[in-house]
Amino acid sequence: MSTPPGPLDTPPPEHSRTNPPAHAPEADGGTGGSGHGGIRRPRIAVSVAFGLQGFTLSMLLTLLPQFRDRFGLADAAIVGVVVLASVIAGAGSLLAESLASRTDSRVALRTGFAVIVAAVIAVAVSPGIGVFVAGFAVYGVGLGMVDAATNMQGVALQHRAGRFIMSSFYAAWSVGAIAGALLVAAFSGMDLGLRTTLFAGVGLVAVAAAAVSPRFFRPTAAAEPSPEASAGQPRIPLWPFLALGSAMALFYGIDFAVGNWSALFMTDVVLADSGTAALAMAAYQVAALISRLTGDLWVRRFGETAVVRAGAAVAIVGLVLVVAAQSVPMALAGFLIVGLGAPLVAPLCFGAAGRLAPGQADAVIARINLFNYAGTIIGGGMVGGVAALSNLRVAFVLPLLFALVLAALAPAFRRRRGTPRASSAASGTRAAP
Secondary structure: OEOOOOOOOOOOOOOOOOOOOOOOOOOOOOOOOOOOOOOHHHHHHHHHHHHHHHHHHHHHHHOHHHHHHHHOOOHHHHHHHHHHHHHHHHHHHHHHHHHHHHOOHHHHHHHHHHHHHHHHHHHHHOOOHHHHHHHHHHHHHHHHHHHHHHHHHHHHHHHHHOOOOHHHHHHHHHHHHHHHHHHHHHHHHOOOOHHHHHHHHHHHHHHHHHHHHHHOOOOOOOOOOOHHHHOOOOOOEHHHHHHHHHHHHHHHHHHHHHHHHHHHHHHHOOOOOHHHHHHHHHHHHHHHHHHHHHHHHHHHHHOHHHHHHHHHHHHHHHHHHHHHOOOHHHHHHHHHHHHHHHHHHHHHHHHHHOOOOOOOHHHHHHHHOHHHHHHHHHHHHHHHHHHHHOOHHHHOHHHHHHHHHHHHOHHHHOOOOOOOOOOHHHOOOOOOO
């Protein structure tokens, strides 16, 4: 990272919409399509990739109780395996950056899916705890690669489209996550067993990924890269990068806290039964899907800074309700409201990060993605630690504080002066040979 750049030109209004230049070359990976620069088919393919990523992660997390019972592990050991995968995912993200810089983000994405499929198969056939942990560690590498590469592809497509479309990809992720949980529920209801569930799920992922991979976006080299980009050393403005990374970590801290602790909050704090407690996570995920399906519209109409500020404010309201909840309906309403606001932040973080170093967006995205995993560790560890020292009502004050800081970071999403509105050159991936 380098020092911040010097004075730049005045940008256009943040909420204005600029169409891509008419002379921009076609870049849809040879798939044809229609609309903005022929991105329809690649956009569908990348949406499927986001969905498959959410599907696999949700499937594995939903199966954690079965893994615990199969290997006789304590709850703390299972959480440790998940944290291990999150830490190793950071290495996968950097590996995706390396692959993308030498080839392009399509190769990184295909490789990541291959690693995930191999890892889930290893987990499915694991005869003991050693292979199980190793399989989850390898899954962490694949998770980081796919996480970074899908966002590289999404940001490249967004630049090509000339308008904000990242929230739609995250909506696809949410749909995939819901589908993964439903698959586990269906197979468990039919008593088909852990191994059968894993093989069915990973088989679906393998087939779907192979089917859409030829349609992944093929970036173009429409503009000359900067000297820093050519040397493989992107000139990233430090403070904007750290601000966006902090926003990313704060969102995932909130998201992971809800995902890991909402059910226990419902049972321990507002005394809900186990079936009702599960509705907290369901309410959050359904609300997240709604917010992401509409997020692109809000960004185009009001701009990124305003949407981040509004999303954080909505999350604050929801978390205040959670912390103050004296009844089951009040707590459920709180978790639902959090889902309507906070999940808008992640796609906006990646979109803004893609503008920080024109010509090297892939490198910036891979590095900003590291804050994702920092947030999951903070959201799980800190909330759990506070809960152990006091109770979950007090612990959920932490995500509330995260949302307050997130609102203060909203100005970091404002377009920097001199940043192009939309350009296929903004992606650092090179044209395929």
